[in-house]
Amino acid sequence: MKNYLFVVALLCACSKSKTQDTPAPAPASSTGSAGSAAAMTPPPPAVYTPSADTTDAIKAAIAAPDRDEKDRALDAGRKPGEVFTFFKIAPGQKVGELFAGGGYSTEMLARIVGESGKVYAQNTKDIMDRFARGPVTERMAKPVMKNAVLVEQPTETPFPPEAKNLDAVLCILNYHDFVWQKVDRAKLNKAVFDALKPGGIYAIVDHSAPAGHGVADVETTHRIEEDVVKQEITAAGFKLDAETDVLRNPDDKRDWNSSPKAAGDKRGTSDRFVVRFVKP
DSSP, X not given: OXXXXXXXXXXXXXXXXXXXXXXXXXXXXXXXXXXXXXXXXXXXXXXXXXXXXXXXXXXXXXXXXTSOHHHHTTHHHHOHHHHHHHTTOOTTOEEEESSOTTOHHHHHHHHHHOTTSEEEXXXXXXXXXXXXXXXXXXXXXXXXXXXXXXXXXOTTXXXXXXXXXXXXXXXXXXXXXXXXXXXXXXXXXXXXXXXEEEEEEEEEEEEBOOTTOTTTTTTTTOOBOXXXXXXXXXXXXXXXXXXXXXXXXXXXXXXXXXXXXXXXXXXXXXXXXXXXXXXX
């Protein structure tokens, strides 16, 4: 009898030990294991499809198979098809770019204007030394960039003497930087005016500051009130030609830092104004 009780006790102890050492199965969810895995996996980058009215040349530039995937990942937030179509960028043009940075827009412009066109991409020495020299130099080595010229000059005198009768000058997301950089913007805008041909386009995209903030947010949240930009550029002799809401986001509270390093997951979602000025 004693032996029988000992065996029963031993079996109970083993059963209890197995229950404690074996992890309990995960609770079932309404979506099953596949749904749980999906919830833990970051969503893939948004797929960007240009609008139907995007020109064929711009569609081809966006779809080029040799574009870097890091550039392609920015397309959904920047909408190059709609933006460059609005700015009337086309094959054969001569264009200038202010504050080219690492060259996302520079490469897009080079692809659009093609071998018969020309792109003058401006950065200051300070910007080059701080973050752009490596990335933009690497980009300029691509065969597709052979029609682009990297210009390292002060912003007030952004282009070389041969950059005359340009079809367009673009400033993408950087006009606000000229304020905290203490750029003489009247001198800059005159230089752009002089570089453009009659009918040439001065193209501006920037992050919107709240109404009434003026230039107060240019260094804190990297935004500027669009009315300030309009006043400064029209004061240089330009005519306000058109604007589009293609990059507008009414849900943006305009209270967060929109600079690329600070924006994080919000990059590409700021409320941005897109304005086209023309030299009469």
